[in-house]
Ligand SMILES: C[C@@]1(CC(=O)O)c2cc3[nH]c(cc4nc(cc5[nH]c(cc(n2)[C@H]1CCC(=O)O)[C@@](C)(CC(=O)O)[C@@H]5CCC(=O)O)C(CC(=O)O)=C4CCC(=O)O)c(CCC(=O)O)c3CC(=O)O
């Protein structure tokens with residue numbers, strides 16, 4: 001099956017989760033990092049939901065009862081994750097009549113989309129899918145990535161969140177812009193960032209951002225210097 005991978009924003013979108021077990025909780029936790037409006041319907045809730053039950057009443061609705069077909073109305077995304085295969089199929093059948101995209105935890109064939117494993121380092125999202133053939137493999141690869149992508153990636157992306165639009169508006173030559181972006185994304189430049197971090201001999205992943213503001217400033221300066229160097233070299237060559 002050929003899937004089309006996308007990164008959804010879900011701002012103000014309505015999301016329904018049917019069931020509140022282990023699998024529903026995993027889906028809910030990831031959704032809770034977005035600004036979606038999330039409704040969970042289930043007679044029983046996994047204790048992992050406890051910290052969320054009293055929180056964010058404007059964004060979360062928890063209904064402690066069995067699913068009703070009215071729950072499906074006006075939803076944008078629907079996750080069906082009860083432990084009853086026949087019930088999941090029946091809910092999927094009803095949900096297909098709505099406009100929402102649906103995911104059925106135990107039935108990839110009836111789903112409009114699958115949920116990939118996710119490794120997140122700040123704004124860097126690496127998602128892994130096994131095409132539904134062996135989710136345990138997606139999980140295994142996700143774990144391996146943790147060691148390969150350090151905090152230098154999230155710091156670079158955090159700084160680029162501001163710098164990218166500045167570079168696009170200030171540098172007219174698109175060839176130069178491309179050169180700048182490609183060099184900032186290169187492995188050798190990421191190694192330079194890593195070296196600044198390693199000099200401090202601190203594990204930034206365990207620290208709060210306020211505690212390593214100076215390192216961020218140094219990296220910001222490194223990026224500005226790098227951009228200047230690339231500009232000079234480019235001007236000399238063209
Ligand atoms: C199709 C899909 C539907 C969907 O949920 O979208 C689906 C379906 C099913 N998974 C099942 C089992 C397991 N799922 C996991 C783990 C994860 N499953 C996830 C996604 C997906 N699972 C979608 C495809 C993604 C892809 O393309 O790879 C991850 C990646 C994301 C997430 O759920 O957050 C998450 C890893 C999160 C992480 O990184 O930790 C483990 C591993 C473990 O528990 O150790 C096991 C046990 C071992 C095994 O079965 O491999 C069964 C029951 C089979 C049975 O009855 O035996 C079904 C139903 C079926 O196959 O029909």
Ligand SMILES: NC(=O)C1=CN([C@@H]2O[C@H](COP(=O)(O)OP(=O)(O)OC[C@H]3O[C@@H](n4cnc5c(N)ncnc54)[C@H](O)[C@@H]3O)[C@@H](O)[C@H]2O)C=CC1
Nearest residue numbers: 019020021022023024042043044066067081082083105106
């Ligand atoms: N996609 C994935 O990653 C995985 C999917 N699965 C499948 O996902 C499904 C759920 O598994 P778990 O979360 O481990 O089960 P679970 O037993 O932890 O949770 C099931 C939930 O369904 C709820 N439920 C039962 N009847 C309901 C109804 N009428 N209306 C609303 N909610 C109802 C229960 O209250 C409970 O909260 C199973 O079908 C399983 O095969 C299993 C492992 C991984």
